[in-house]
Amino acid sequence: MKIAFGNDHSAVELKKELIPWMEEQGYEVINVGTDTAESIDYPIVGEKVALLVASHEADLGIAVCGTGLGISLACNKVNGIRACVCSESYTARYSRLHNNCNILCFGARVIGPETAKLLIHEFLTTEFEGGRHERRVNEIMDIERRNSSGG
Ligand code: RB5
Numbered sequence: 126m127k128i129a130f131g132n133d134h135s136a137v138e139l140k141k142e143l144i145p146w147m148e149e150q151g152y153e154v155i156n157v158g159t160d161t162a163e164s165i166d167y168p169i170v171g172e173k174v175a176l177l178v179a180s181h182e183a184d185l186g187i188a189v190c191g192t193g194l195g196i197s198l199a200c201n202k203v204n205g206i207r208a209c210v211c212s213e214s215y216t217a218r219y220s221r222l223h224n225n226c227n228i229l230c231f232g233a234r235v236i237g238p239e240t241a242k243l244l245i246h247e248f249l250t251t252e253f254e255g256g257r258h259e260r261r262v263n264e265i266m267d268i269e270r271r272n273s274s275g276g
Contacts, residue, residue, distance in 0.1 A: 126151075126249065129183035131174035132158035133167040133196065136189035136233035143187075143241055152249065155183055171199030171208075178227050179205040185249060186228035189241075197230035204269060207262070212236050217244040221251035223258045 128147065132140045137160060144154050157173040159165045167190040174196075177183040186208075190196040193210040200208035208228035211217040212235055220226035229248040231241060253259075 126185070127153045127155060127183045128249070129155045129174045129177035129186040130158060130188075131156075131170040131186070131196070132189040132233070133170055133191070134159055134162055134164050135191040137162060139189065139233045139238055139241060142238045143245065146242060147245065158189070167196040168199040171196040172203060174228060175200040175203035175206045175208070179203050187245065187248075188228055188230045189233050190230075191232055191234040193230040193232040193235065197228070200228045200230065204273060205266075207265070211244050211248075212240070214240075214243045214247045218247040218251050221248055222254045223261075225253040225258070225262045 130144060140158055144156060147154050155177060157177065158170055171188050174186040174188045178186040188196040188200055188208065197208045197210045200206050206228055207224060207226045208230050209220040209224065209226045210230045211220060212231060217229060229244060231244055
């Protein structure tokens with residue numbers, strides 16, 4: 126499974142622990158985040174992760190900034206993206222099961238590496254349940270279509 130991974134300067138140390146851990150489990154990680162402490166604006170990184178997921182070059186994405194909020198807002202501006210901010214594993218699991226989220230976001234200044242690993246595990250190993258949830262997710266995507274200006 127190919128995973129797009131993006132982070133701003135706040136998450137460099139966390140990312141250095143998470144990517145090798147993901148690779149050990151057989152995930153192919155496409156790193157589009159920064160690898161230095163120099164400040165970078167999270168919308169730039171969020172868009173890169175989102176475009177890889179929306180184009181299906183990556184199966185799912187992970188995007189990390191200080192809180193997870195800014196980068197999730199940026200990701201969600203790309204058509205086809207459903208990015209969610211999580212800080213505990215129940216929400217990470219249900220974001221896939223019920224919402225078919227395709228980008229997991231979290232805050233490097235909010236959670237530590239072990240919680241991040243739990244979130245990633247739930248997100249990457251849970252499949253969308255479909256059924257009544259498919260109708261609701263389609264209703265979300267209809268909102269995007271109705272309100273899209275086409276750039
Ligand atoms: C950067 O200082 C910080 O604002 C950013 O990482 C993020 O938390 C924004 O939502």
